[in-house]
Amino acid sequence: MCRSLSLALVLSAIAVAAPAQLQFSLSFPAAAHAEPITGRVFVILSRDSVPEPRFQTHPFGRGVPIFGLDVNQLAPGQAAIIDGTVPGYPLSSVRDIPAGDYHVQGVLNVYTEFHRADGHIIWAHMDQWEGQQFAESPGNLYSTSQLVHVDPRAGGTIALSLAQVVPPVELPPDTRWVKHIKIQSRLLTAFWGRPIYLGATVLLPKGYDDHTAARYPVIYEQGHFGLEAPLGFSDDTTPAPPFLKALLAQYNHETRPEFYHAWTGPDFPRLIAITFQHPTPYFDDSYAVNSANNGPYGDAILTELIPYLEAHFRMIGAPWARVLTGGSTGGWESIALQVHHPDVFGGTWTLYPDPVDFRHYGMVDAYADTNAFLFTTRGRGFLSPQTDWHHPERSLMRAPDGQPLISIREYSRWEDVLGGHGRSTDQLEAWEAVYGPVGDDGYPKPLWDKATGHIDHTVAAYMRDHGYDLRAYLATNWARVGPQIMDKIHVDVGDMDNFYLNLAVYDLQAFLDTVSNPRARATFRYGRPEKGHGWQHATTARMIREMAEFITLHAPAGESMAAWKYR
Template sequence: MPIPTIFVYKTQLTKLLLLITSLFFISQSLADVSISIDKGLVNKSFTGKVYVIIAPVKKDSMPLQTNYWFLPIEIISKEVKDWDGKSAILINRNDTRYIKETSADDVNYELQVLIRVNKRNADPFSSPGNIYSAPIALTSSAHKSLDLSVVATKVIDQDSPLQKSKPPETEQLKLFSRQSQLLSEFFEQDYSVNVAVRLPKEWASNSEKKWPVLYYISGMGGNELEFLRLVKGREAYFDKMITVSVDAMNYGGHSVFADSANTGPWASMLLNEIIPHVDSTYRGVGAEQRYLTGISSGGWSSLWLQVKYPTDFSGVWSFVPDPVDFRDFQRINLYSSNQNFYVDSLGEDRLVARTSKGKVLIKSRDFISLETALGEGGQIRSFEYVFSPRGEDGMPIDFFDRQTGEINRQVIEAWKPYDIRLYLKKNWSIIKDNLSGKLNIYGGEKDNFFLEGAVRLLKEQLVYLDAKEDVEVISGLGHAFDQEKVEEMLKVIVGSESVKQ
């Protein structure tokens, strides 16, 4: 369960802790915010989420995109239907609300409005097409009531600073958007995925040679370019292989490249559309030298693909994956009776995130409060989009009651096909000949999202099955790549030949 930037830096987490303890004074005086949209921005009625966001002042006037899992922020949201944008709507603190507290008394706040028009992307604060207002400074809480009238006048576009900057194409780096027939048929509209391909240094000059291919899958909030971080400083290795990354994100969150009743056939899309295109266009060797890696949600995705389709890949290096055993779903045994997402058996608050030193970053109840305010695309909701059956309303069924935290055992029963440990237990005798020796799975002893326990349970299961796989919880590692294991992976992929850095 990675944070939006996927890597958790110790220095960042330390700074974040300093901000988390009391209330926004400004928000206590907020009464009504009257919202309308500039007439030139809408040409039809709108149904969806409208947000009021209060956060520390930023240097620019873009929507308040922050690392909002941890930073002080207040989000108030309202679901509207058939709104023309001209007549004003009112939002106040009685609507769906999330607040992250701060002890700082010298912070200036600003308020912005955001209208979530984009129904394709997970992050409302950066999605093209979403409409927002200029910031309004909130400098005093002296008034008993603070009424504001806000007109949204701006649109996030593809060139917005909020869009993750994309490097230019080069002889080695190819960027493209590819329409998926399978996903288009599922959603009954054109659906494309973004793809990045990095070619070997000698790819153009050695036109007959075929190359090993590594598929990299980002974590929650990442995109198809995130793998370039892994390449940096390791170019000598990556110059000897093709590296491919497909943007895994969608409106519901992370696809995890699993076929799903709610998000569609993402695994089938990769296997039947992307991989054949890469091999034929860029001269991949084929399944015998096709590999997978990923981190967090990408760690789960890469492991899932290797386990479910063992003959299509020759090895996986899965780093700090999302829960691979649902008996330890961030310290919750989903199969045990009377489990609660918010509190443990002693009535103590459950946590979603901690620092590497064990300090609390966010509790489960607060995390869900944030996700509820934001709407579709959050981390926990992302699991439901992939694992849960579709309800009568056409939406994924919640696996726990958002008010009480009580876990729905019937929904969890439907999740079982996605429990990787359980799948291996049931199918090892059938798949072992095609899978043995291909699994490299690494948890972090100090994982910031409590994912290490599931890796330990998976290791125990594989030992019981007498499976000779490399599964390890690495001492001192947080929610990050282990650099030594990355090096080992690259050496396997490029072979035993000498690589000069």
């Protein structure tokens, strides 16, 4: 009994002497935001102060440590605590931070309550025309960056006051060449229960104001949210540094001054080019299709935005005079719009598209694989692992020489830190919001478990059966769609695309090369050797010339094109 008492006294003394665990206490003053906030708080650490830590978090960049926690009706002056139980990336916990001096910053991503037309009530971040960037979204709160000593063994509390408010986005002014449009969507407002907007940036051809009788073909360039001009156009003609020019040339991109001189020069096709802005509460871009989670973005773009543009700018407004292009996200959108709406668009120049066949959802076969994180399937190659004891990690991103850079497991954890319930507003969960079903909780149902990688094949089947697997959609609907898209699909991708997007393109080509009644006559070009994400077969100016020639060739008999073919 005495021995037990002595041991208890020793343990008690140790407990008293042990330092408090390391934690970060985040709060905001009423002067910054007077009402309680539902959202997500972040603590970010960096060894560098420039740029601010909040701009250094993405894994494709510096990837500094970030830790995230949901808050529900956090009141002014009330503290949110980020401690060792809160998930982080790339460090799993604040307990894993190496002792040292760090520039530390807190951010609060503000959520909005949506009462959707499907009956679900959810909380998510309402884009403020910044493209779902939590670090720079107007109305979000953040602390100033402060240099502090952090030592998990010593513990202690580091207080961060979220007293700064991100200001509104400064919209670029209209110019002679570039016009900006923003309209409220009736369809999307009805779905989300709050005002939702669509936008467009319009690049006009040389002579638009002088040739008032001319109507023009249109290039619809798809891609991530941005307010800059389409096709990389800029009237800043400062010569690009030699190293940048050489880097761009490796992937067949011209410099901005080179494109400016082509677009505004003599003997260049006179077309209008347009990019869309259609951010959602789940991503910076809707993928331009209808979606159970995002709502009727496809219908809104086709029946509200494009008619508005055609009413306010002199466009021909016929399918043969509407062509598509875009890369990556925009690549998927460009081919999806073409195959789902062949009666609206007349051709696509698709560049390194997001997965167009979900048997290669990156490195994952969404239908056959059981785990997104680990290679477990036998017999998928001459040197495929054949052992039950060794399951290699699947890569999400590689360098063009093949070196893996980040795994699917790591990127899934990164997204899980950014937001629960599919609210990371990042790439993998964006696909789930676009392609997948609504979960019982009203949020996107995940394709795989973010902790284990286990794939839910009911979600994969839903994605395929609702037309988002474009190769599968074409295979099912070729008799109807095929005659309308013959020779209208052109696809470019590097053979070592950083995100393995070339693999699904190979699958698409394998189908289109063998299909008959009718033949597809699609064009596929591959950048070799070691061409990564961003490769295209020609400069943008050269591709525009190809588009103009294609439009001319496919114009209805007797259609005069003299009005827009001026010098």
